[in-house]
Amino acid sequence: MLLGSLNMLYYLHFVLQAPMSAWLIPFSIAPLLFAGGVLLFRGLVLCGAVISATIALPAFWTVCEFIASFAPANGTAGSLAYTQMRFLPMLQLASITGPWGITFLLLMFPSAISAALYLRGQERLQLMVLCPMLAMLSGALLFGVVRLAAPGSEQRITVGLLDTDRVVFADDTATMRKLAIGYREEAERLARQGAEIVLMPEKTGLLLDDDAKSxxxxxxxxxxxxxxxxxxxxxxxxxxxSFNEARIYTPDQPVTTYDKQHLLPPFESKLAPGSSLALLPKLSVPVGIAICKDMDFVHPALNYGRAGIKLLLDPAWDFDVDRTWHGHIAIMRGVEGGYAIAHTAKDGFLTVSDDRGRILGEVRTDNGSFASLIANVPLRHDQTIFDRYGTWFPWVAGVFLIAAMIRLLFGLRTIFLAPTSSQ
Known part of the structure; x- marks a missing residue:
């Protein structure tokens, strides 16, 4: 797996400038964990507990992903579920289980096929293994198709997204002011085209406290x-x-702010994290803000879903090579929480998606001096099961895993005690 993850070595060490250990440790542990899950599967199969085996590996890996989601540098970003971002029927499962239900199904399919191959010639047992997997997979896809077919909302808002990659970070007062003037002119142009909100990227430059008023x-x-x-x-x-901050300018209102809660190490290790949500004032619909890395984690996105927002603004800073992978992670948060996403990323994409994960518009930010996108976004908030119950599914997977391990222990006990009992 280390050889297969050399692309991540380039990304983590050479692009993000993280230490080698940021690649070596997780990508050494992950194959060992997966091998442990496969051995659990094998042990159960050899003990005759093929149905438990089919569930054991998916449950084991789901629990591993859930534990990894608490890592400050990772969150949910390493989940297998993000491989399904373009497969919208499967993606809808996130509105029930978060990413973990998708991971579970992705691994249950090969587990069931492997168990069925082991049971060659035992058609009844093969059906007992394959039918539950096919029923769960079919049910998830049917749910996704039905959810995608739901009528769209008539309530809409026009959002403008704006970025320049010509100035990646303005690190002095003069450059920052010049950049602000450039954004002002472009924002006014988008406003004339009907934009009710204009979203610019994360961390455009350094703003000293003494320069804030100007x-x-x-x-x-x-x-x-x-x-x-x-x-x-x-x-x-x-x-x-210092704060990684989003400044919010509302007509005839004082400036309000939102501070990023999940800071990216090592770049932001010295910054102070935020702890509060921010809802845009004076809008006819509830709109929230989160910043870049915040969207790799369950919170604050889940809290916004519970607050009933219909649109989440995500100013971000990606790193070019991760523009598709990392830039689209936010879309899953929208499906989980039942709201649309507007994502503006330096060195990435301007992306707008609806509450079902459909991409309504997308533009690269490295085209020209300023990249812009205007989208008419349908607004609704369907309270999802994930909104209501949060991270319930990994705990269910944990119960499945414990049950499978107990079954393995009883199976091994029977095998080892069999010769003794026969004497």
Whole structure:
């Protein structure tokens, strides 16, 4: 697996500049864990517990992914579920189970096939193994098809997304002001085209506390004049600490902010994390904000779903090579929570998706001086099972795993004690 993950070595060490251990440790542990899951499957099959074996590997890996989702540098980003982002019927399962139900089904299919091959010539047992798997897979896909066929919402909002990759990070006051003026002009252009919200990327530059008023004076008048809400990401440095911050400009209202909660090590290890949600004021619909890495984790996205938002704004900064993989992770949060996503990423994509995960518009950010996208976004909030019960499925998988391990212990006990009992 280390050889197969050399692409991740390039990404983690050479692109993200993380230490070699950031690649070596997880990609050494993962194959050992998977091998352990396969051995659990094999042991159960040899003990005659083929149905338990079919469930054991999916349950084991689902629990592993759930535990890994608490890692600060990872979250859910390593989940197998993200391989299904383009397969919308399967993706809808996330509205019930989060990514973990998708992982479970992805591994249950090969587990059942393998068990059925082992049972060659035993048609009855083969059916007992294959039928539950096919029923679960068919049920998930049928649910997805029905959910996708639900009528769309008539309520809509026009969102403009805006980015320039010409200035990746403005690290001084003069450059930051010049960049703000450029964003002001482009934001005003999108507002004239009907954008009710204009979203700019994460961490456009360094904003010193002493410069905040003059920076706000560049963008706030656009909001006041056009009636459009503007959102831009900055690295806000105060005398005490620094924040990865989204500044929100609402017509005729004071500037409000949202601070990123999940910070990316090692780049943001010295920043102060946020802890609060942010809902845009004065809009006719509830709209929230999260920043980039926040979307790799269950929270705050789940909290926004429970708050009933219909659109989540995601200013971000991707790293070019991960624009498709990491840029689309946010889409799953929208399916889980029942809301649309607007994602603006430096070195990535401008992407808008609906609450079913359909991509409504997407533009690369490396085309021209400013990249922009306007999308008319259908708005609704279906309270999902995942909204209501959160991370319930990994705990169910944990129960399955414990039951399978107990079954294995009893099976092994029977095997080892058999010669003794026969004497």
């Amino acid at each position: 920076f706000d004076a560049v963008l706030q008048p656009v909001s006041d004049r056009t009636g459009t809400t503007l959102v831009i990401g900055v690295l806000h440095r105060t005398k005490q600490q």
